[in-house]
Amino acid sequence: xxxxxxxxxxxxxxGGIPQVEGDPQRRRRPRLRYWRGIVLFLAGAYFxxxxxxxxxxxxxxxxxxxxxxxxxxxxxxTGFSAAFFLSLRLAATTTVLTMVLMVPTxxxxxxxxxxxxxxxxxxxxxxxxxxxxxLILGVLEAAPLWLRAxxxxxxxxxxxxxxxxxxxxxxxxxxxxxxxxxxxASRSLGGKWVGTLWHVILPNLRAAMLSATVLTxxxxxxEFTMASLDLWTTLPVWIYQFSQLDAHIATAVSMLSLIGTWxxxxxxxxxxxxQSRRTRRRTGAL
Amino acid sequence: xxxxGGADLPRQALLKDLPRGVWPTLAMAPFVIYTFLGLGIPxxxxxxxxxxxxxxxxxxxxxxxxxQGTYRLGFENSIVLATxxxxxxxxxxLILAYAIQTGHSGLLRRLVxxxxxxxxxxxxxxxxxxxxxxxxxxxxxxxxxxYIHLNPWNFGFNLYSFxxxxxxxxxxxxxxxxxxxxxxxxxxxxxxREASENLGASSFNYWRTVGIPVLAxxxxxxxxxxxGSGFAAYATADTLTAGTVTLAPIQxxxxxxxxxxxxxxxxxxxIGFGMLIVLSITMILYGLVRRRASRWLR
Amino acid sequence: MTTTQNTSPIVDSFLQDLPxxxxxxxxxxxxRVFGQTRALDGLSLxxxxxxxxxxxxxxxxxxxxxxxxxxxxxxxxxxxxxVNGQDLxxxxxxxxxxxxxxxxxxxFPNMNALNNVAYGxxxxxxxxRQRRKKAGELLxxxxxxxxxxxxxxxxxxxxxxxxxxxxxxxxxxxVLLLDEPLSAxxxxxxxxxxxxxxxxxxxxxxxxxxxxxxxxxxxSMADRVCVMKSGRIEQTATPATLYSRPATAFVAEFVGVSxxxxxxxxxxxxxxxxxxxxVRGGAGAxxxxxxxxxxxxxxxIETNPDGxxxxxxxxxxxxxxxxxxxVGEIAVRVDVRSEVAADIExxxxxxxxxxxxxxxxxxxxxxxxxxxx
Numbered sequence: 011x012x013x014x015x016x017x018x019x020x021x022x023x024x025g026g027i028p029q030v031e032g033d034p035q036r037r038r039r040p041r042l043r044y045w046r047g048i049v050l051f052l053a054g055a056y057f058x059x060x061x062x063x064x065x066x067x068x069x070x071x072x073x074x075x076x077x078x079x080x081x082x083x084x085x086x087x088t089g090f091s092a093a094f095f096l097s098l099r100l101a102a103t104t105t106v107l108t109m110v111l112m113v114p115t116x117x118x119x120x121x122x123x124x125x126x127x128x129x130x131x132x133x134x135x136x137x138x139x140x141x142x143x144x145l146i147l148g149v150l151e152a153a154p155l156w157l158r159a160x161x162x163x164x165x166x167x168x169x170x171x172x173x174x175x176x177x178x179x180x181x182x183x184x185x186x187x188x189x190x191x192x193x194x195a196s197r198s199l200g201g202k203w204v205g206t207l208w209h210v211i212l213p214n215l216r217a218a219m220l221s222a223t224v225l226t227x228x229x230x231x232x233e234f235t236m237a238s239l240d241l242w243t244t245l246p247v248w249i250y251q252f253s254q255l256d257a258h259i260a261t262a263v264s265m266l267s268l269i270g271t272w273x274x275x276x277x278x279x280x281x282x283x284x285q286s287r288r289t290r291r292r293t294g295a296l
Numbered sequence: 297x298x299x300x301g302g303a304d305l306p307r308q309a310l311l312k313d314l315p316r317g318v319w320p321t322l323a324m325a326p327f328v329i330y331t332f333l334g335l336g337i338p339x340x341x342x343x344x345x346x347x348x349x350x351x352x353x354x355x356x357x358x359x360x361x362x363x364q365g366t367y368r369l370g371f372e373n374s375i376v377l378a379t380x381x382x383x384x385x386x387x388x389x390l391i392l393a394y395a396i397q398t399g400h401s402g403l404l405r406r407l408v409x410x411x412x413x414x415x416x417x418x419x420x421x422x423x424x425x426x427x428x429x430x431x432x433x434x435x436x437x438x439x440x441x442x443y444i445h446l447n448p449w450n451f452g453f454n455l456y457s458f459x460x461x462x463x464x465x466x467x468x469x470x471x472x473x474x475x476x477x478x479x480x481x482x483x484x485x486x487x488x489r490e491a492s493e494n495l496g497a498s499s500f501n502y503w504r505t506v507g508i509p510v511l512a513x514x515x516x517x518x519x520x521x522x523x524g525s526g527f528a529a530y531a532t533a534d535t536l537t538a539g540t541v542t543l544a545p546i547q548x549x550x551x552x553x554x555x556x557x558x559x560x561x562x563x564x565x566x567i568g569f570g571m572l573i574v575l576s577i578t579m580i581l582y583g584l585v586r587r588r589a590s591r592w593l594r
Numbered sequence: 595m596t597t598t599q600n601t602s603p604i605v606d607s608f609l610q611d612l613p614x615x616x617x618x619x620x621x622x623x624x625x626r627v628f629g630q631t632r633a634l635d636g637l638s639l640x641x642x643x644x645x646x647x648x649x650x651x652x653x654x655x656x657x658x659x660x661x662x663x664x665x666x667x668x669x670x671x672x673x674x675x676x677v678n679g680q681d682l683x684x685x686x687x688x689x690x691x692x693x694x695x696x697x698x699x700x701x702f703p704n705m706n707a708l709n710n711v712a713y714g715x716x717x718x719x720x721x722x723r724q725r726r727k728k729a730g731e732l733l734x735x736x737x738x739x740x741x742x743x744x745x746x747x748x749x750x751x752x753x754x755x756x757x758x759x760x761x762x763x764x765x766x767x768x769v770l771l772l773d774e775p776l777s778a779x780x781x782x783x784x785x786x787x788x789x790x791x792x793x794x795x796x797x798x799x800x801x802x803x804x805x806x807x808x809x810x811x812x813x814s815m816a817d818r819v820c821v822m823k824s825g826r827i828e829q830t831a832t833p834a835t836l837y838s839r840p841a842t843a844f845v846a847e848f849v850g851v852s853x854x855x856x857x858x859x860x861x862x863x864x865x866x867x868x869x870x871x872x873v874r875g876g877a878g879a880x881x882x883x884x885x886x887x888x889x890x891x892x893x894x895i896e897t898n899p900d901g902x903x904x905x906x907x908x909x910x911x912x913x914x915x916x917x918x919x920x921v922g923e924i925a926v927r928v929d930v931r932s933e934v935a936a937d938i939e940x941x942x943x944x945x946x947x948x949x950x951x952x953x954x955x956x957x958x959x960x961x962x963x964x965x966x967x
């Protein structure tokens with residue numbers, strides 16, 4: 011699963027898209043423009059055609075004609091609601107656990123233990139070296155029986171998978187708000203630690219937390235490897251199993267989850283952008 | 297502040313009296329413990345069990361088995377797959393990223409950044425389904441191509457094979473490369489281009505002497521990431537080929553599902569161990585390459 | 595730190611081998627429009643062989659655009675660039691034979707100093723040994739012979755710019771272009787490099803165009819300075835002329851310090867601090883209201899309990915002290931010798947007297963948009 015690797019890339023791109031230096035009205039070489047157009051066109055085609063195909067297939071019946079039967083039939087299929095709600099429960103649990111674990115940790119490290127940041131960075135790279143397929147191998151062996159009997163074992167492991175980008179999101183959010191100064195200001199005005207956390211840190215971290223939450227949810231809703239091998243029927247597992255019965259319905263659910271993820275990610279990117287714009291204006295930085 | 301009542305003071309005084317290392321340790325404890333339990337222990341389990349037989353004795357026979365026969369083939373295939381889907385999408389991603397970067401449209405760039413983020417994170421099974429719908433024997437693209445007598449299936453293409461998996465992997469590998477290489481491209485200063493032009497270099501010469509050498513570490517780094525990504529991926533390969541393709545992750549899956557010769561249950565751990573080695577080497581190389589890249593591009 | 599006043603035999607022989615490098619440059623009514631803004635608005639300028647011309651102005655005035663047009667990095671909407679009689683319209687930047695030094699970070703990061711300097715020669719297909727020798731000589735010329743194998747990221751900003759200069763000179767360009775090369779450096783390094791660039795240029799007699807927003811730089815280095823504003827040249831003159839006889843209010847206020855004082859007419863002359871002064875160039879006859887632009891050294895000051903002005907600030911500048919005198923609503927800056935200033939204190943009432951032989955006038959601010967700097 012590519013899920014974890016992009017987080018390294020996000021780190022390189024922190025702060026958004028790098029602006030190209032120099033005069034934007036530079037002389038364009040005409041040859042370059044044609045070539046660019048072709049490349050972009052081909053790329054667009056390559057990425058859009060499968061999406062179109064998926065959608066088309068979701069809206070077709072076996073005779074190849076347009077039909078909404080697949081979409082309409084989704085809720086009533088055996089096991090769908092169970093799988094869907096299981097996935098939701100797992101997503102919720104994972105998100106809460108990750109936030110409870112990482113927000114204080116990331117904040118503390120940022121404030122008091124800058125040296126630990128390197129360690130944290132390293133730890134968040136580890137899930138790339140230890141991919142889900144290998145991780146689940148170890149988990150299934152090492153976990154006690156009573157845990158293995160519960161689907162929430164998956165939640166606990168998903169937290170590990172989510173660590174890299176949750177940490178990076180939070181770290182970026184913390185870096186953007188000059189945390190130290192805010193905390194010192196709050197403390198010098200008489201605030202105690204808990205109050206400071208609640209009234210000062212958390213509100214400023216909202217966008218980063220939102221972004222991290224959405225990424226976690228997307229991760230859990232799409233995770234197949236570990237769930238299938240742990241033998242729990244989460245949504246992705248259900249989709250795969252069901253595809254033997256009716257490919258149209260399975261594809262339709264898959265497309266829905268895809269679209270849902272994309273919508274969520276777009277939302278957080280724009281929230282994130284307006285947040286950083288506001289911060290930049292406020293502090294006059296950058 | 298002086299309103300803090302007498303009730304508070306003793307507690308604060310107590311906290312301050314704790315020896316220096318205690319607070320930080322306490323604060324980091326949850327994270328450390330969780331990571332150890334959730335990541336450390338399973339990994340250690342895999343490593344340890346790779347060296348144990350079913351009876352529990354220390355042995356190298358698992359590793360021995362894994363370097364031969366079908367498991368060796370699994371590793372080889374995985375490495376070949378990872379390499380192919382590192383190099384080809386790597387180059388394509390570089391070209392695409394360059395095409396995007398040299399356009400001065402901020403909108404396009406934002407769009408691509410979001411899209412890349414999404415596509416690179418595609419859940420394995422979603423990819424499977426849309427590609428079956430596209431390039432399956434009755435897929436949309438297959439049908440279109442057959443109108444112009446270019447039906448890939450007639451030329452030996454099979455979506456449900458190694459080949460198909462490679463094609464499908466490009467769908468998330470290319471965006472991944474775009475994500476990784478875009479900052480490096482942004483680090484290519486226009487003044488370098490202009491200086492080289494000013495000193496008499498043609499476009500070709502600029503790329504040959506400056507552009508490519510400066511980008512090379514970042515491109516290599518990106519490809520290493522792509523390698524790791526392609527090597528470790530499971531979901532798409534498994535669902536696309538119903539586990540029929542010989543790849544290391546798939547073989548681990550087979551072991552976990554019980555489809556393994558009895559007496560060889562610990563093979564799975566040995567395969568896992570092998571994967572850990574490959575991936576560790578990859579990430580170490582990545583770290584080295586990145587350091588070089590950042591020296592030149594900052 | 596070595597300056598280029600060294601007389602090493604290698605350097606001298608190198609300089610002897612150099613052909614006369616200066617070319618004559620003519621910029622003829624250059625126009626360049628970006629969207630709504632006219633970055634260059636009919637700019638014309640002739641630069642003689644071996645001359646050092648500075649393009650000076652605030653940001654956005656078009657000085658960098660003009661330089662880039664000359665280098666071939668910007669195209670023109672209309673106008674011509676002519677070098678030694680040859681119109682460069684069809685000549686790409688690659689073939690213009692000009693050496694350019696950029697503001698910062700223009701050294702190729704993947705090459706050491708020597709290879710950076712040798713780059714232009716490599717592009718001209720010179721042999722390897724010959725290149726290295728020439729590059730070595732140039733590095734010696736800029737005092738960095740010992741840095742030859744260092745990479746850009748291992749060098750300071752000042753060192754990088756000196757390498758960049760050597761690199762530009764390596765190709766024996768007929769014109770040397772410098773785009774604010776000192777702006778990114780700190781003050782001390784800037785001052786040293788200023789001298790180095792100027793003395794190098796004089797020895798090599800290369801036609802040089804130097805873009806800057808720092809008037810001190812321009813005035814101290816150039817043979818002639820063009821003050822630019824909004825894509826046009828306000829005045830082209832020697833530094834001394836520019837300072838003492840600014841042609842427009844903009845130049846007077848941009849170059850050096852001046853105080854703007856509203857005055858009344860007195861026939862052909864104007865009344866400044868109750869004193870009648872002739873108007874420079876006889877200008878302003880047709881204006882409604884007039885301001886006068888006074889340099890701090892054009893005004894004399896003496897304590898006078900009945901004086902209309904009083905001292906509000908003093909800045910010790912070394913040999914002189916600058917006093918700010920409030921006269922009504924106007925603040926007038928006056929320079930006096932520091933020993934004299936010792937007797938004048940804040941709050942003292944003073945009277946002012948113009949001691950230059952004439953005064954520069956401008957339309958009163960608020961009536962004429964272009965008078966506002």
